[in-house]
Every structure is written in C-alpha cells, then in structure tokens.
Amino acid sequence: MPRIVVDVMPKPEILDPQGKAVHGALPRLGFNAVTDVRQGKRFELEVEAADEATLAEIHQLAETLLSNPVIEDYAVRVDGATA
Amino acid sequence: MKIGVVTFPGSLDDTDAQRAVRLAGGEAVALWHADHDLQGVDAVILPGGFSYGDYLRCGAIARFAPIMTEVIGAAQGGMPVLGICNGFQILCESHLLPGALIRNDHRTFICRDQTLRVENASTAWTTDLSVGQEIVIPLKNGEGGFVADDDTLDRLQGEGRVVFSYVGGNPNGSLRDIAGITNERGNVVGLMPHPEHAVEDLTGPGTDGLALFSSGLSALVSR
Numbered sequence: 001m002p003r004i005v006v007d008v009m010p011k012p013e014i015l016d017p018q019g020k021a022v023h024g025a026l027p028r029l030g031f032n033a034v035t036d037v038r039q040g041k042r043f044e045l046e047v048e049a050a051d052e053a054t055l056a057e058i059h060q061l062a063e064t065l066l067s068n069p070v071i072e073d074y075a076v077r078v079d080g081a082t083a
Numbered sequence: 084m085k086i087g088v089v090t091f092p093g094s095l096d097d098t099d100a101q102r103a104v105r106l107a108g109g110e111a112v113a114l115w116h117a118d119h120d121l122q123g124v125d126a127v128i129l130p131g132g133f134s135y136g137d138y139l140r141c142g143a144i145a146r147f148a149p150i151m152t153e154v155i156g157a158a159q160g161g162m163p164v165l166g167i168c169n170g171f172q173i174l175c176e177s178h179l180l181p182g183a184l185i186r187n188d189h190r191t192f193i194c195r196d197q198t199l200r201v202e203n204a205s206t207a208w209t210t211d212l213s214v215g216q217e218i219v220i221p222l223k224n225g226e227g228g229f230v231a232d233d234d235t236l237d238r239l240q241g242e243g244r245v246v247f248s249y250v251g252g253n254p255n256g257s258l259r260d261i262a263g264i265t266n267e268r269g270n271v272v273g274l275m276p277h278p279e280h281a282v283e284d285l286t287g288p289g290t291d292g293l294a295l296f297s298s299g300l301s302a303l304v305s306r
Contacts, residue, residue, distance in 0.1 A: 065147070
C-alpha cells in the first residue's frame with residue numbers, strides 16, 4: 001500500500017524553542033559541528049492509492065489539521081518520490 | 084443569563100470557569116465537546132487545560148470537536164465567546180482569532196500571578212474594566228507565546244484589538260507583550276492568563292478576574 005509522507009516544520013521566522021533545546025544539549029555531548037537545529041513533525045499516511053485525488057485530499061488535510069499555516073510549513077510526498 | 088462552559092477531554096479549568104460565572108451572578112451550563120448542542124446558552128467559555136492531551140498542537144484537535152461547529156457559528160453570529168489559555172489556543176486554531184500560541188521562549192512551564200494592562204475596555208468581556216487599568220490574575224502555561232506576522236500584529240494594535248498586555252516583564256516571549264486579543268466585532272476574546280482563578284480572595288491573588296465574567300453578563304443584558 002502506498003505511503004504518503006507529510007513533513008511539518010516551524011516557519012523559519014518562528015522561534016523554535018524545542019530545536020533550541022536540542023541544539024543547546026549538543027555541546028554537552030561533545031558535538032560541536034552543528035550550528036542550528038529546527039524540530040518538526042513527520043506524518044506517515046497509508047493510503048489505498050496515491051492518485052491525484054488522494055494527494056489533493058492530503059494537501060487539504062495537511063493544511064487544515066496536520067499543520068497550522070500561521071506558524072508552520074508543510075511538504076507532501078509519496079514515499080520515495082516527490083509529489 | 085446562561086453562560087456555557089465547554090468540557091473537552093483534558094479540560095482542567097471548566098469547573099473553575101463555571102464557578103466564576105456563578106460568582107458573577109450568571110447561570111453556568113456545562114457543555115460537552117461531543118455534543119452538537121449549545122443548550123440555549125447566551126455565551127460560551129472555552130476553558131483552560133490540555134484538550135486532547137495537547138497532541139499535534141495545542142487546541143488543534145479540539146478545534147474539530149463537534150461542539151465547535153456550533154461555537155464557531157454562534158461566534159460568527161455575534162455570541163460572546165471567551166477563550167482562556169487552552170481556550171485561547173482553540174480560538175486561534177479555529178481562526179476566530181488571528182495568530183497562534185507557541186512554546187514559551189524560555190522553554191519552561193510558568194505559573195505565577197501576572198500583572199496585565201487593560202488595552203481595550205469595549206469588548207463583550209471587558210466593559211467592567213477601564214483602559215490603562217492594571218489587574219493581577221494567574222498565568223500558567225507551557226505554550227503561551229503569542230505569535231503572528233508583522234502585518235497582523237500592526238493591524239491588531241492599530242485597530243485596538245489587543246485587549247490585555249503583559250506588564251512587569253514578558254513571561255513567555257509573546258510578541259509585543261500581547262496577553263489577549265479580540266476579533267473585529269469584539270465579541271470573541273482570548274487570553275492566556277486565567278481570570279477564573281482570581282475570583283475569590285481565599286484562592287487567588289484577588290478578585291480582578293471577576294470583571295471579565297461580570298462584563299460578559301452585562302454584554303448579554305444589553306444585547
């Protein structure tokens with residue numbers, strides 16, 4: 001069964017306290033090469049068929065429920081390909 | 084006058100909000116998230132808490148609860164709606180109010196008595212207050228940082244739609260110190276601090292919060 005992946009990330013201009021917390025912990029673990037961390041969410045949606053109609057629905061779902069367009073951007077892709 | 088208080092799974096302050104309504108002289112009606120029935124109430128309060136465990140985003144799932152269809156329709160028709168803390172987050176997710184609430188900039192939960200300045204005393208929930216007045220009510224949240232784009236913030240300030248501002252230090256990184264806002268019509272108000280926890284001397288920092296509930300009741304009488 002095809003899988004559709006929706007990635008949701010805080011918009012670049014929106015403060016990401018969780019990413020900052022993760023970034024702040026890195027030097028304590030000895031990782032010094034990372035200059036910034038942003039934390040988002042990944043949704044994996046199993047669908048009957050990854051056709052155009054389904055993808056249109058997923059886009060709507062991503063915009064209304066999975067992400068809040070005020071603070072987040074989303075990207076939809078079929079597992080393994082870009083949609 | 085009947086004010087409904089919606090209980091979602093994970094609501095915490097619904098009974099406190101009901102009590103505040105009664106102390107202000109109104110009749111409190113318990114509303115259930117899974118119903119499509121506002122039971123003839125004249126106004127609605129969305130209380131604080133962690134509806135649906137705050138999963139996905141605060142308020143994101145509550146926004147699609149069955150009762151919210153009725154609340155959104157009634158709010159658009161002019162019914163007074165007050166969202167407190169999680170209720171404010173739900174109002175933003177419902178697009179009844181602009182902007183969004185994100186995790187506090189200092190990344191810790193905050194719980195303290197907070198001073199607010201009243202910026203708008205003509206909304207349905209603030210007529211018993213006066214502009215410039217400072218009130219003290221509890222603030223307790225982990226995700227209370229109000230954010231919106233600059234145009235929205237300019238519009239909110241330009242149109243007098245900021246209802247409360249934080250005084251004495253910004254507790255959560257809210258842009259332009261915004262603690263509460265209203266819609267264009269002034270019937271929908273959302274704020275992060277909890278007026279329902281400041282309605283009796285015994286259990287709160289004072290009784291400043293009562294004015295929001297008495298204002299709501301006055302708004303109903305004059306409608």
